[in-house]
Amino acid sequence: MRQTEAGMDTQKQRFREVKEKMLGEERLRASIGTLSEKTTHMILKNYYEPDVDKQEIPIGNYVADIFTGQEIIEIQSAGFGKMRDKLEAFLPEYPVTIVHPIPHIKRLIWIDQETGALSAPHRSPKKGNAYDAFLELYRIRDYLADRHLTVKLLLMELEEYKLLNGYGKNKKIRASKYDRIPLDIIEEIVIERPEDLMQFVPLELEEPFTVKQFAKAAHINDRMASLAIKLYQYYGMMEHTGKKGQAYLYETRERIK
Secondary structure, three states: OEOOHHHHHHHHHHHHHHHHHHOOHHHHHHOOOOOOOOHHHHHHHHHHOOOHHHEEEEEOOEEEEEEOOOOEEEEOOOOHHHHHHHHHHHOOOOOEEEEEEEEEEEEEEEEOOOOOOEOOOEEOOOOOOHHHHHHHHHHOOOOOOOOOEEEEEEEEEEEEEEEOOOEOOOOOEOOOEEEEEEEEEEEEEEEOOHHHHHHHOOOOOOOOEOHHHHHHHHOOOHHHHHHHHHHHHHOOOEEEEEEEOOEEEEEEHHHHO
16 A cells, blocks of 8 residues: 555655754764664654654563554564564554665765765665565565554665775775665555555566566566565465476466456
């Protein structure tokens, strides 16, 4: 389920207000890395719940990023597999929303450790999309059908700061990630049940199809397409229906019916 244009405009305005309140435009540049938690996590936590008394709340043996008294909200950039125990404990008691930020537009900035100087922002040619979340979703596939679980994929514009401490002449190979500063929300996609994943199947995809054909239609690589199909198969939305040469053929459940 995707937000309406009017709804997104409202969200964007509120996000900018939260961002400016938390950091301020001057502090955004001058004090990077001085905060006690990663900046994206901090800003999103305050965006979804500005009341600090409802943040970092112990529930049982775990700590929830946000607990409103009626629902739990977790800000999770990666590592959904680590959330399985939390979900096992939280879901029988409360509705849980996982907010997953995805860099849709990213500008990379390098930090010189010796001088503290920042490079000019360089826009990455890669644009993140909803398929980037499929690996994480697969890790919690046992829970996506739980009526108490909602996942929000948050496509964002952000700046990523990296240290010039890697290998090679320019010290950029395997350099350390330092922080990410969210600049804006591009789109929020809500997944409330497994069937909502069908919105990501390309409309122009002809059936039956191979992994490569799915990848081409979705503008993703074969590995990501294979994982997506695997997730769809897990929920019975796609089935293997034959072969074309050495490649397996798949069809969606609607077509098979």
